[in-house]
Amino acid sequence: MTKIETLEKIKCYHCGDDCRESDISIDNKYFCCSGCRFVYELFRGNKLDGYYRLNANPGVNRRVGARSDRFACLEDRDIARKLVDFADDKINRVTFHIPGIHCSSCVWLLENLNRLHPGIPLSRVNYMRKEVSLTFIPEQISLREVVELLSSVGYDPEINLRNLERKTVGMPKDRLYTRLTVAGFCFANIMLFSFPEYFDAAQIAPKFRNFFGFLKVALALPVFFYSSAVFFKSAYHGLRQRIVNMDVPISLGILMLFARSFYELFSATGIGYMDSFTGLVFFLLIGRVFQKKTYQRLSFDRDYKSYFPISVNRKEGNTEIPVAVNRLGIGDRIIIRNKELVPADSVLLEGNGQFDYSFVTGESQPLEKKPGDIIYAGGRIAGKAVELEVIKKVSESYLVELWGDNIFNRTERTGIESLSNTISKYFTVAVITLSIATAVYWYFVDPSVAANAATAVLIIACPCALALSTPFTLGTATRILGRNGFFLRNSRIVESLAGINSIVFDKTGTLTRTGESKIKFIGVDLSARQRAIVKSITGQSSHPLSRKISRLFSDDPVANIESFEEFPGLGLSGVIDDSTVKIGSAEWIGLTNSEQQSSDNFKTRVYCSVNDNILGYFSFTNVYRDGLESLINSLRSKFRLYLLSGDNDGERENMKRLFGDDSRMLFNQSPHDKLEFVKQLQSGGDRVAMLGDGLNDAGSLKQSDIGIAVTVDTSSFSPASDAILDSNSLHVFDKLVLLSIKCLRVIKISFGISFLYNIIGLSFAVSGTISPLLCAVLMPLSSVSVVLFTTLTIAFLARRLELY
Numbered sequence: 001m002t003k004i005e006t007l008e009k010i011k012c013y014h015c016g017d018d019c020r021e022s023d024i025s026i027d028n029k030y031f032c033c034s035g036c037r038f039v040y041e042l043f044r045g046n047k048l049d050g051y052y053r054l055n056a057n058p059g060v061n062r063r064v065g066a067r068s069d070r071f072a073c074l075e076d077r078d079i080a081r082k083l084v085d086f087a088d089d090k091i092n093r094v095t096f097h098i099p100g101i102h103c104s105s106c107v108w109l110l111e112n113l114n115r116l117h118p119g120i121p122l123s124r125v126n127y128m129r130k131e132v133s134l135t136f137i138p139e140q141i142s143l144r145e146v147v148e149l150l151s152s153v154g155y156d157p158e159i160n161l162r163n164l165e166r167k168t169v170g171m172p173k174d175r176l177y178t179r180l181t182v183a184g185f186c187f188a189n190i191m192l193f194s195f196p197e198y199f200d201a202a203q204i205a206p207k208f209r210n211f212f213g214f215l216k217v218a219l220a221l222p223v224f225f226y227s228s229a230v231f232f233k234s235a236y237h238g239l240r241q242r243i244v245n246m247d248v249p250i251s252l253g254i255l256m257l258f259a260r261s262f263y264e265l266f267s268a269t270g271i272g273y274m275d276s277f278t279g280l281v282f283f284l285l286i287g288r289v290f291q292k293k294t295y296q297r298l299s300f301d302r303d304y305k306s307y308f309p310i311s312v313n314r315k316e317g318n319t320e321i322p323v324a325v326n327r328l329g330i331g332d333r334i335i336i337r338n339k340e341l342v343p344a345d346s347v348l349l350e351g352n353g354q355f356d357y358s359f360v361t362g363e364s365q366p367l368e369k370k371p372g373d374i375i376y377a378g379g380r381i382a383g384k385a386v387e388l389e390v391i392k393k394v395s396e397s398y399l400v401e402l403w404g405d406n407i408f409n410r411t412e413r414t415g416i417e418s419l420s421n422t423i424s425k426y427f428t429v430a431v432i433t434l435s436i437a438t439a440v441y442w443y444f445v446d447p448s449v450a451a452n453a454a455t456a457v458l459i460i461a462c463p464c465a466l467a468l469s470t471p472f473t474l475g476t477a478t479r480i481l482g483r484n485g486f487f488l489r490n491s492r493i494v495e496s497l498a499g500i501n502s503i504v505f506d507k508t509g510t511l512t513r514t515g516e517s518k519i520k521f522i523g524v525d526l527s528a529r530q531r532a533i534v535k536s537i538t539g540q541s542s543h544p545l546s547r548k549i550s551r552l553f554s555d556d557p558v559a560n561i562e563s564f565e566e567f568p569g570l571g572l573s574g575v576i577d578d579s580t581v582k583i584g585s586a587e588w589i590g591l592t593n594s595e596q597q598s599s600d601n602f603k604t605r606v607y608c609s610v611n612d613n614i615l616g617y618f619s620f621t622n623v624y625r626d627g628l629e630s631l632i633n634s635l636r637s638k639f640r641l642y643l644l645s646g647d648n649d650g651e652r653e654n655m656k657r658l659f660g661d662d663s664r665m666l667f668n669q670s671p672h673d674k675l676e677f678v679k680q681l682q683s684g685g686d687r688v689a690m691l692g693d694g695l696n697d698a699g700s701l702k703q704s705d706i707g708i709a710v711t712v713d714t715s716s717f718s719p720a721s722d723a724i725l726d727s728n729s730l731h732v733f734d735k736l737v738l739l740s741i742k743c744l745r746v747i748k749i750s751f752g753i754s755f756l757y758n759i760i761g762l763s764f765a766v767s768g769t770i771s772p773l774l775c776a777v778l779m780p781l782s783s784v785s786v787v788l789f790t791t792l793t794i795a796f797l798a799r800r801l802e803l804y
Contacts, residue, residue, distance in 0.1 A: 014040050015154075016057030039153055046115045051105050058105035060154035071151070071159075073311030073322035074144035083159070084143065085133075093135050094143065096150070096157035101130045110155065117141055117149060159310045176230070180285040183227040186219040187278035194275045213265040216274040223278045224258050227285060244425045246470075252428070254281065256458040283783045287471040308343050308394070312336070315387065328390050337385040345397045346375050346388035353386045354543055355379035382544050431458065438766050456765035468783055469750035473790040477743045480798045485726030486736050493722050496706050497740040502686040503635060504678060504700070507645035507655070509693035510710045510730075512622040519552050523608070523616010530615065532559045534608060537574045537581050540564045545606055546572065546583075549618055571606075582609045589614060622651060627731025632658045634734040640686070644669045644677060644700070675699035691725070691733075735801045742797050750790050757782035 010019040013029040014036035024031045027044075031037040039059060043049050051058060073079055086093040101107065107125045110132045114120050119140030124133045132155075136146050147157055193212045231254060234247040254277065261272030313320040315333040325343045328334070333349065336342055342355070352370050356379065369375060375388055377397035439454035474491035481488060488494065505511055526534070535553035538546040540561065564574040571584010582589045589609040604620040635641060642664045643655055649667040659665060666677065674692075678700045681688050690697070690704035693711060701707030701721050709721035710730060725733065 011057060012036050013052070014057065014059040016059075042116070042153065043109075048109060048112060048115055051109045054105040054108055055103045058103055060100050071144050071147045073324060074147060075142065076322075076324065079310065079324055080143045087138075090137065091135055092138050092143070093133065094146070095131055095133045096147075096159070097129070097131050098150070098155045098157055099130055100155045101125065101127065101132070106155070109153070113149070116153070117145075120146065120149075160308055176285070176289055179227040179230060180282070180289055183223050183278060183282040183285055186223045186227075187275070187282045190216050190219050190275045190278050194271070209271070210268070213272070216272065217262060217265055220258065220261070220274045220278060223281050224254075227281050228254050230288065231281075231284065244428055249428045249431060250284065252431075253458060256455050260452075260455045280783075283468060283787075287468045287475075287787075309341060312340075312343055325394055328394055330390055330393065332390045334388050334390060335385055336381050336388060338381060340381055342375050342377055342379045342381070342388065343397075344377050344390045344394045345392040346390050348373050348375050349387045349389050351384060351386040353384065354382040356382050356544070434762070434766070453765060453767075457762060469754060469786050469790055470747055472787050473743055473747050473750065473794060476791050476794040477739060477798075480794065480803055481736055481739065484732060484736065484803050485729030486733075487724045489722045493706060494740045494743050496687075496722075497689065497737055498744045500639065500687045500689045500706060500737075502640040502642065502681055502688045504642045504644060504681070504688060504690045504704065506674075506690075506692035506697050506710075507643060507651070508622075508647050510691050510697075511628060511643075512624055513727075517548065517604075517620045518623055519548060520619045520621070521616055522619055523614070526615065528556065529559075530610065531556045533576050533579065533581055533610065534583065535559075536561055536576060537564065537572050537583055540574070541566055541572055545604070545618075545620065548620070549583075549606065552618075579610050580612070583607070586617075621654075624654075625727065625730050629658060631731050631734055635737075636660065638734075640664075642666075642677075642681075644674050646670070671697070671699055675703055678703045693727075732803065735803055739794075739798060739801055739803060743794065746790055746793050746797070749793075750786050753789060754782060754786055 010030050011017070012019055012032035014031055017032040017036075019030045019032045024034060024037055026037060026041065029040065031040065036059060040049075040052075043051055074083070081087070084092050084094045098110075101110070107127055110125050111123050113123045113134070117140075119137045120134055121137065122135040125131070126133070132150075134146060136143075141149075147159070150157055193216055228251075231247045231251050234245065235251040238245040238248060257273055257277045257280065261274045261277055264270030264272040265274070308325055311322045311324050312328065313335045314323045314328070315335055320335055323332075328344055334343075334346070348369050348371050350371060352368070355367050355369055355375060367379075374391070377392075377394070435454045435457040438457050439450045442450035442453050471491065474494050477494055478488050478491060481494075531553045535550050535556050536559040538550040539558070541547070543566075559576045562575040562577075564572070566572050567584070567588070571582060571588040573583075574581050583606060586605065586607055589607045590612070591607065591614070605617045606620075607617040608615045632641065636659070641659055643659055643666065645651075645665075645667050646669055647667060652665065652667065655665050666673070669677070674697060678688055678690060682703075682705070688704040689706040689708060690700050691708045691710055692698075692701055693709065697709075701709060706723065707721040708723045708725050710725045710727050712727050729736075
């Protein structure tokens with residue numbers, strides 16, 4: 001067996017990749033390719049070399065050259081109009097999602113694009129969303145030139161079919177921060193006006209008491225009608241759907257607190273609780289903001305349109321014209337080049353090609369296709385360009401049918417009912433019952449106290465601490481999970497994740513590293529000459545397996561090839577120094593079926609022979625993610641584990657050693673098979689979490705109780721999901737689930753603390769002895785203490801799990 005030693009290489013000054021050629025250098029700085037050196041020279045020439053001072057090797061590798069016509073479609077006015085946010089005769093404004101934004105150098109460069117081109121006077125980066133907003137002058141630079149400029153410096157914008165079909169109406173502006181600001185301003189000022197009353201209200205002159213009372217009412221009105229509206233609307237919508245959510249008792253408390261304060265101030269019978277009222281709304285809105293802030297980074301609702309290119313080259317005569325994908329019609333001839341996605345079901349006309357369908361079917365190895373074969377949408381060409389004829393519109397392709405399953409059209413699942421909403425049902429009934437009982441009791445004992453005591457019960461029992469415990473607990477947990485590469489759609493996911501009992505894994509791209517495989521040569525020890533021959537022959541082919549074999553012998557010299565020929569579906573043949581070399585399938589080099597049998601018969605093999613003398617074969621096996629064995633062992637003790645794969649069962653033995661139970665592993669599974677399997681588990685009462693990576697997993701991810709998309713780049717493409725897991729964090733997935741379980745326990749404890757405060761307050765309210773000072777102290781104290789308890793406890797638990 002041939003072993004290749006990897007020597008330590010010089011790192012590229014721009015991107016950090018290994019430098020294979022030492023002659024690509026400038027200013028005593030080395031680069032892995034001429035593309036990286038070009039970007040460095042561009043930055044240096046425009047005095048943007050501060051880009052490299054902020055971070056070491058901050059750039060993106062530029063070795064792969066892009067076609068000059070890649071963005072030609074952006075010259076189409078209809079396409080440009082749908083991409084641009086604002087346009088007039090003088091300036092245009094556009095926002096691009098750029099997954100390559102990863103550090104402070106990226107932000108600094110993208111906000112200094114005006115140094116690269118004066119036609120871009122302003123650019124701003126939203127780092128959390130990995131977006132850049134550009135203002136450009138169309139007379140000086142076109143939209144295409146803007147995108148080409150970004151691409152040339154390593155920041156390719158994400159432009160796809162979904163961009164063309166987005167709604168032109170902008171999203172409504174979020175007023176939550178405005179509501180919070182109004183509530184905070186009014187709360188602070190009312191506290192100042194109320195400060196003397198906390199100590200001795202009797203000593204305040206009546207005219208000043210009335211004046212400050214009117215000021216407090218004036219400040220409280222915008223809080224009641226504007227800031228509190230979010231709770232009233234939520235309660236109203238919940239009751240319309242016959243759901244008593246947590247906002248129902250909150251709205252009841254807010255309404256009663258404001259009404260009683262308003263009455264006392266205008267009837268001169270008391271000083272009211274406007275400070276407590278505005279403080280309550282302020283703290284509740286902080287909880288809403290804290291909860292909402294966590295979910296603004298990622299998009300969880302990607303469909304097939306997010307993966308399709310915005311345009312494709314259509315062949316008209318002897319020329320190629322870029323055309324928007326959604327304008328393709330039946331009979332159109334299109335040219336698809338290396339690594340490009342097939343946007344519509346088509347027939348291969350010219351050129352043999354290998355098509356990678358791993359993102360659609362889960363099968364990791366590319367398929368060989370010849371003229372006349374049907375090429376389904378979603379396949380990615382590997383190798384030389386091919387010509388296709390469209391036989392179905394984009395909207396009617398196989399991939400769209402896959403996405404058209406009923407599971408994608410149903411309304412959003414509610415999962416297990418929120419624990420706080422469950423409690424609120426009983427809590428609301430108990431509070432109203434207690435308030436009525438208190439009023440009845442005091443009506444017969446002392447009618448003058450009845451109204452005050454009954455309303456005090458409703459005010460004190462307002463579950464502010466109860467309402468804050470859930471968003472702050474789940475918000476803190478979501479923030480910690482996000483820091484560990486696990487991003488959730490919303491806080492419900494934490495609760496639902498804590499309730500799962502079955503976990504289904506996809507194999508390809510989820511448990512294995514995408515695009516990587518271990519290569520092992522089984523046969524004779526290859527001599528230096530034989531290694532050079534293999535490298536030279538495989539280096540002539542664009543087939544992915546040939547390229548991997550060629551890279552295996554990257555340090556060996558290249559031999560002179562006298563002749564070379566590639567036979568699609570079979571292999572390669574060539575002559576080197578009068579030696580006839582064949583590399584390919586077993587049939588290609590003349591092996592019989594009986595000679596192919598071995599323990600790894602299902603693994604991918606590439607055989608090699610020289611002058612009909614079989615040297616052996618290259619065996620390709622998947623590369624599994626780090627820490628996978630310990631992760632499976634940890635999860636296996638707590639959950640039922642299943643494996644679904646679109647691949648063949650060549651890895652069955654490896655998977656059996658990990659999962660243990662052979663009956664829980666299914667191979668050669670289609671997207672529909674995966675979806676039906678999840679449904680079958682759920683019909684048996686299982687609560688299922690599904691981990692997958694590609695479109696072939698989209699249906700099962702959507703069907704499962706928790707769909708988790710595992711991805712190398714969390715800001716780039718992933719199927720529709722409830723959560724996105726960075727592939728580098730897969731090894732701590734068991735700890736992430738455990739933290740979710742502990743979160744529910746913390747919420748329950750915080751509920752107990754909040755109930756304790758309510759019991760103390762209600763004991764005063766029922767007795768009719770509640771004072772404004774006690775109310776002003778007790779309500780904020782309960783809120784602050786619960787927030788501190790939940791935040792610090794979750795942080796402590798995360799540290800114990802080594803997640804902080």
